[in-house]
Amino acid sequence: MAKTSLAKLQPVVTLSQVDKIEMHLQEYFRKENFLPGDPIPKEAELAKAMGVSRTAIREAISRFRTLGIIESRKNRGMIITRPDVFNNMERVLDSKLLDGDTMQEIFEMRLVLEMGIADILFLRKTDAKLGKLEDIVNRDEKTNNKTDRLKYDVEFHSMLYEISENTTIQRFQKLLLPIFEYVDNGIHVPRQVENANFVSHRILLNVLKNGTPEEFRNKMRNHLMNYFEKIKAS
Amino acid sequence: MAKTSLAKLQPVVTLSQVDKIEMHLQEYFRKENFLPGDPIPKEAELAKAMGVSRTAIREAISRFRTLGIIESRKNRGMIITRPDVFNNMERVLDSKLLDGDTMQEIFEMRLVLEMGIADILFLRKTDAKLGKLEDIVNRDEKTNNKTDRLKYDVEFHSMLYEISENTTIQRFQKLLLPIFEYVDNGIHVPRQVENANFVSHRILLNVLKNGTPEEFRNKMRNHLMNYFEKIKAS
DNA sequence: GCAATGACATATGTACTACATATTTCAACA
């Protein structure tokens, strides 16, 4: 037999009935310009209109519900809802089914975000927020308890995201926190007073107060250096 | 009536039967240490074991299928699958139900990623990849066609993500491309030969070849300046 | 023997019916 490349003619995909219903509904919602809050037809009506059983309709609708596009209030009908972009990622992450490589990549994504957020921070920083950040740094410097310091580390970086005022990025970061615990395993470094190059939270704070985005990015890079060293190998 | 804050004691949430089944299954899969590829019990068996109808089981399973955690092959049973982190975000984005603010925030996230990816690029760049990037720049510089230049712009930035070799970030970026078209609307700037500060793709390429991550970040910042100007107002 | 054919078992997909349950509506009643 000749050495053929079958991979290219894969997508013959036979759509199931429910798949088709899902597509039709999606199209319907869009064409009729449904907006969040709008009620959609009853299950029975949809079933009758599309000539299929209520069972199939329910399964299709169930998908939209899982995606957060539709909400159904018992006995009152269903409405379109505004989905959360990262809605279901939570459950996927929680499933512990992601492979190590993906986890590692997501971890990298966090590093990238922290490096890149500098400009936004300088655009949005306020005295109030900087004050909160300073509180965290103060408390951090006062403790020697290992778990406390870990906690303050998380708080510090979370606060940075909060200063960005981008709730989507914040949400993403919160979602990812459990992953850091997974990947962080063993990497997390103690306060590095011994390392001359180490950039502390205090330094980052001061740069954010009086410095420039460029400075901040460079300091942040040093602050996260250990992680970059770690991923270089991968 | 006193001015009370009822908001805080909302979460009395009555879980539906299917919700409970979903939780139980999730726990079951984890405790039994199911891995991708493993077959799970038949619907009928699950229904009997949990003392509920097959209907309810099917709806719970349907959620896992929507999330990409389970795959069912007709008449052959169901197996655990490795979910894609951004699996269903596609459908959510496609629903056009996200509000403008969220879109804007996602757009910002892209800027942040592009700014922060410099270090990874320098860690992973190869001559082959740089060659491809140069090809794109060459073709870009040769054309004056507006749509072509837009195409090359997308290609250039996509190629950067590719150089990062982080397929998760790549996937995320591809997912977001349609959003850029939405938000980009009217912002997208023509080749700015007239602007002395403007950093071209050619410059970025050269810095990536012979410069440092710090330089690259600064150049990239200038390259994306127009967008930052735009978001400042928001 | 061995390959082709076909019957059967299996498990998911779809359909239909019935009833449970929570919410709203609205009329009856004190």
Next chain:
DNA sequence: TGTTGAAATATGTAGTACATATGTCATTGC
């Protein structure tokens, strides 16, 4: 007028039956 309660409504759950695609295995024919 305000309360109560019955009817109507629409989703949630249960159960049954059958369709359909896949795999198994025995039968058939060369």
